[in-house]
Amino acid sequence: MKKSILTTALLLAINFFSMAQQVMTPEKLWEVKRMSVLGVSDDNSTIFYKLSLPNVEDNSFDSKYYKMP
Helix, strand or coil, rough: CCCHHHHHHHHHHHHHHHHCCCCHHHHHHHHEEEEEEEECCCCCEEEEEEEEEECCCCEEEEEEEEECC
């Protein structure tokens, strides 16, 4: 569990520092992917998460689901 929290924190930190060099505009905000943790397997060996990318044309989000051992 600690490993998954550390991995998530690292991904968020990398995203934060890479964007810190650019001016935040509404257009840039629409390019930001959103990560949501959905849960952990019963044996705590796998984490399930979803990445969502805004779709401006449809006014919705395109989502992909992943699992990380």
